[in-house]
Amino acid sequence: MKAGTDLAQIGSLVGDPARANMLAALMGGTALTASELAxxxxxxLPTASAHLAKLADGGLIRMQRQGRHRYYALSDQSVAAMLESIMGVAATVGPKRVLPGPRDKALREARVCYDHLAGEMGVMMLDRFVAKGLILIEGERAEISDAGADYFTRFGIDLGGLGKNRRPVCRTCLDWSVRRAHLAGGIGAALLDRMLGLDWAKREQHSRILRFTPIGRRKFEIFIR
Amino acid sequence: MKAGTDLAQIGSLVGDPARANMLAALMGGTALTASELAxxxxxxLPTASAHLAKLADGGLIRMQRQGRHRYYALSDQSVAAMLESIMGVAATVGPKRVLPGPRDKALREARVCYDHLAGEMGVMMLDRFVAKGLILIEGERAEISDAGADYFTRFGIDLGGLGKNRRPVCRTCLDWSVRRAHLAGGIGAALLDRMLGLDWAKREQHSRILRFTPIGRRKFEIFIR
DNA sequence: GCGATAGTTTGCTTAGGATCGAAGTATGAA
DNA sequence: TTCATACTTCGATCCTAAGCAAACTATCGC
Structure with a gap:
């Protein structure tokens, strides 16, 4: 009875098309203004404002004023993971799917999940890291090995800086398209950040798709090999 | 835009209190009749019937006729995992929680998640299995090692029989209360089944709580040690 | 200060869907 | 065959909540 109430509360927040579209947009990881979300x-705008208030009240999103703008973002990695898992169910058990178009293919291959790399490439990356002993996995928790710390530092990531803020440095996240785990947490965010900084890939406008350049893809292959 | 539609579809199914209570009840793993769910x-009954039709249509549940009864169950482990992840978000970001009562405590400690053991004891069990090398984990996928196959067989589980039906023998599932993975899949279900058969624990009526007997708890400790 | 942009609040309309009673179908029991 | 149980379908009611227009508040640039 009580468990159902919790479910319904969150479910009804996600269940409205307008709010769902907002949440999907925020899955891209970048904070967006109320107008953009509308x-x-x-x-x-008035409708959007009401929706955003409800989402914030329900704890799914977080608001930050900046001048006359108000930026909204998912409040937590766990919210992003929940949305991914809902998408996963939609993809498998949902209404008979039309065959996936080219956009879906790109989305499956590489995309942003909140703030880290997801899709086939994300899953592949974690697999390789585990195989090489750079990341140690136990359940949903993950850990960076000494070898891994060395490797990531040489890649240009400041692990010390990561440790300072509160979010767990290393954790995994279930991928809806591949149905396997990929790397999330601070290290996942930092890796994506670095790859974008190195121009290996570019984010497609208004979407979660990541487009790797041919060179970027080759360097990525070498990086995880 | 399209991603949001999928989200909204599933979300609105979960978002109705009556349906959410049904789903929560089905998380117990046992199939229930329409009347019981009502x-x-x-x-x-008419209302329940309509809700069940919607849930089935949306692919979240599965129906099986048996005489004049109609038994409903979650259609898939992935649906159970999704519901768990929603509960997880509800527990963390949701409305300011009242301090957990004794029921919540029991629920946190040991409960049924669809058809396998969850809660602190479930997480602990998987941790121990991994540490002892009985289960090998790579991402969300898991595998039973040779040593594990031997160990589980001696515990009275027919691994050969498990392999026959289609569901993956070994996989992990994210625990909402502990926020770590526990063991799901065919082996998870078989282990719970065996423990119940050995009278280590009893299911509490109309709830997901598992009550271990003192002796059962001790045997469990030895089993996973 | 003034206009312009960003966002919220208020008040109203409307539509979707949750609910139940009553009638209809299917299965089992006598 | 007849009655009872289990469930669905139909029809009608009612209520929530989504939507927008218009008015209000706050911040920026000048």
Whole structure:
């Protein structure tokens, strides 16, 4: 009875098309303004404002004022993981799917999940790291080995800086398209950040798709080999 | 835009209190009849029938006729995992929680998740199995080692029989209370089944709580040690 | 200060869907 | 065959919540 109430509360927040579109847009990881989200959801500003208030009240998103803008973002990695798992169910048990178009293919291959790399390439990367002993996995928790710390530091990531903020440095996240885990947490975010900084890939506008350049893809292969 | 539609579809299914209560009840793993679910949801039979049709249509549940009864169950482990992840978010970011009562404590300690052991004891069990090399984990996928096969067989589990039906023998599932993985899949179900058969624990009526007997708990400790 | 942009609040309309009673179908029991 | 149980379908009601227009608040640039 009580468990159902919790489920329903979150479910109804996600269950409205306008709010769902907002959440999907925020899965991209970048914070968005109320107007941008209104546009994304296809509703007017007043309506969007009401929706955002509900989402914030329910704890799914977090707001930050910046001048006359208000930036909204998912409040937590766990919210992103939940949304991914819902998408996973939608993809498997959902209504008979039309065969996936080219956009879906790109999305499956490489995309941003909140703030880290997901899709086939993300899963492959974690697999390789585990195989090489750079990451140690136990259950959902993951750990960076000494060899891994060395490797990531040489890649240009400041592990010391990561440790300072509160979020777990290393954790995994279930991938909806591949149904395997990929690397999330501080290290996952830092790796994606670095790859974008090195111009290995570019984010496609208004989407979660990551487009790797041919050179970037080759360097990525070498990096994880 | 499209991603949001998928989210909203599943979300709105979970978002109705009556349906959410039904799903929560089905998380117990046992299949329930329409009347039982109506009672659980606190609605009349016609209403329940309509809800069940929607859930089945959306692919979240699966129906099986048996005489004049119709038994409903979650359609898939992935649905159970999704519901767990939603509960996880509800528990963390949700409305300011009242301090957990004794029921919550029991639920945290040991409960049924669809058809396998979850809660602190479930997480502990998987941790020990991994540490002892009985289960090998790589991402979300898991595997039974040779030593593990031997150990589980001696515990009275027919691993050969497990392999026959289609569901993956070994996989992990994220625990909402502990936020770590526990053991799911065919082996998870078989282990719980065996423990119940050995009278280590009893299921509490109309709830997901597992009550271990003192002796059962001690045997469990030895089993995973 | 003034206009302009970003966002919220208020008040109203409307539609979708949750609910139940009553009638209809299917299965089992006598 | 007849009655009872289990469930669905139909029809009608009612209520929540999504939507927008208009008015209000706050911040920026000048």
């Amino acid at each position: 546009l994304e959801a296809g509703v007017g | 009672l659980e949801a606190g609605v009349g």
